[in-house]
Amino acid sequence: MSSRRSLGARWRRRRPLRTRLALAASAAVALVAVGVCAAAFVIIRYQMTRQLELHLTQTATQLTQRARNWGPTAGDTSCRYQAVPCMQIVPSDPARDPSRPYALPAGDATRQVAGGRHTAYYSELTVAGEPVRMFTTKLPGRPEALQVALRSDTVDRGVRQAAWALSAVGGAGVLLAAALGYWVSRTGLAPVARLTATAERISATRDARHRIELPTGPQAREDEITRLATSFNIMLGELEQSVTAQRRLVADASHELRTPLTALRTNAELLARADRLTDAQRDRAAAALGRQLREVTTLVNDLIELARDEEPHPLVEQVRPAALLEHAVTAAREHWPQITFTLSTDTAAADITVPGVPPRLARLLSNLLDNAAKFSPPEGPVEAELSRVPGAVELTIRDHGPGIAPADLPHVFDRFYRAQAARALPGSGLGLAMARQIARAHNADLTAEAALGGGALFRLRVPAA
Template sequence: MSARRRLGARWRRRRPLRTRLAVAASAAVALVVVGVCTAAFFVIRYAMYHQLDLNLTQSATRTTQQDRGEPPGVLAGECRFLSAPACAQIVPAQAQGDPSEPYLLPVTAPVREVADGRRAAYYSNITLDDGHSARMLTTPFGKGEALQVALRADTVEKGVRQAAGLLAAVGGAGVLLAAALGYGVSRTGLAPVARLTATAERIAATRDPRHRIELPEGPPGREDEVTRLAATFNTMLGELEQSVTAQRRLVADASHELRTPLTALRTNAELLARADRLSPAQRERASAALGRQLREVTGLVGDLIELARDEEPQPLVEEVRPATLLEHTVATARTHWPQVAFTLRIDEAASALSLPGVPARLSRLLTNLLDNAAKFTPPGGAPVEVELAGREVTVRDHGPGIAPEDLRHVFDRFYRAESARALPGSGLGLAMARQIARAHGAELTAENAPGGGALFRLAFRGDGA
């Protein structure tokens, strides 16, 4: 990398974005202004000299029309005027007489070539003997002669200089205006970015995701890109706030739920530490209680670990047949709940259904639904009805159902209705089931079944997970 590139890269790194944007915008506008002024100068210069050339052409035409057979020499020597009449002279192709014969206008080799017919007419800029500038036309005149016509160009040159000065002033003012506008544009355009940066720094300092960026008022759907970026950042902050709140609630709920079994574990452990003072029956009861509580704590910790995982690991995803998985899960539930009857109905069209997913996780989802239904089914009561129709799995029990005030909380972590507080469980089964369902692109809902009992629907998307 050259030294100039390194210097430019170092400048870009050290300058803030607002300064770089202002410089870029100012440079772009300034370049356009300078380009327009330069083009205007050349257009004006060309127009003024073109008008002068037209006057020379008209003078040469009049002189040719008035030709009375004059010999070579000066026809009109009044070159002191700023406009017509023009000074004119006739020059032969070959020098005649005294070579030192003076001419009013300069006679060069190209002039002799025009007179000889070897060159076309042309315009040129000359300086007269009195020091004034002039514009001259050299054109063929008769046979073996050339006509030179000249007009003073003082007015044209003055006009060109005035135009150059005026355009330079306009260009300079345009550059200064471009710099001011560039700064204003960068300041206004990057205001949401500045607010975004300030909000991010405030969140980093306070670790509080409740802060938001103030958005400018305006009709919806007409925001610019920076405003949409700020709105997206606000949405991200909302998601972050929900995630942090859920995490804090999970930690608080887990701490609360773990406190009771850990206290019981410590009590039984201390009791067993004094086993020499206990009878064999007391030791056996304490050991059984300790083992049961260890299993409860182990299950609770395992559920918490499962809930901490937001999505399924991609390497474990494979094609799963829900019908086969449901048959296996129902058979396992019959073993775990021998006092509860289960009925399974699979639609013929759904028997060949195949979906992408993680078999172990989907099995856990169905197991949680069946365990929840069996828990609320009285022994010897109506069976738990399981059905697979199309892309939807339904699980219905004939228990007491779900109270209206509990319907919107059944999938919350650690939430347990009044009727379920005396039943086994940690309150994480349904929350885990919904999380697994959403990770597989499915939706799990709960409702009260007609005729009593609870009904859970697991609906998979039409395009799979």
């Protein structure tokens, strides 16, 4: 028994969803059709039998009124005619039976009805080879029972005809249910089939550019399947963007790493022949090797930071942007002694706290300050200002350098992007991209714009706690 159940379960798991849905819908409709036909058969049979019994009751009432002075009477017919009832009167005492044999069965139940010890009843029997429905009741005021019988073959034939008709209707209903189940499964699961085909095509080709075709026009339905297909298309779009960004990151990283790795290999090969170099040449090669190692290390660390799209939640705490900015400006002054950094903090923003990871926010501020210092002229000022705005804290960092060209403004935060004016400056082109990623991870908004009077202005808005 358990093996049969396991086989059935495996069969259901292996069947496609369309087949299972078609079978379920067909079984449900077929069950309803069969149930309706069975109920109709029961009702028809009951009503026809009930009509026959009502006829027998009426006939018995009429005979009772006419048989007030009759004595025990044997059946005068053998129920040979369908429309003519046959009757007989049976006394409670068998000694009073007439000499003629009874045409209808007169048993103990009939004697008890005649004696008033049993209620009236209906019974089915066969008389002279014909089916008969008989009603037995007591004659009022007399110790006798009246039996009235009527042939029931007409009713039986009508019941059989109704059974055949309902069986045909039920069979047609089952076939119609199968057709409707197939149509429902095919129509209702068409978007799911397209979704499955698209997913299988993406799995086979590894191309996330495929999309599910959605119905358009005024007759397009907004049902659950359509919303599922729309969500799947949105997910595919996000996946395509993620794959494209990943490929671009890998390509840009390989391009950026190729030059320092080549220089590292050249200097390493040069130091391998140190016996042929002078002391000055060896010192220069060693210094260049160390500098290039630091650049590669910084670049790899930046790539690792960019590969992480979210901040670790256990490290999130309430931090004061004013304290972080003051610390970042102090570190920038030490790193860029030739640049003048000015800090202005609004009194209303001095004690505001925001949720975040302090080292990551400090890295964001240091990247912005380093970028401003890199583009500022010697002894040029870099202005950092912290203020309170409705529902947030706003930080602005402005330099007085060449500014940002309108063509470069949309790409300022792209990875490895360098404007024409920045290609001769040190750096990997990942600082602003990392700053934007850290800002997004903290639900902050980081934008860049051209400052009035020259230079670039970076604006960071962090939601307040």
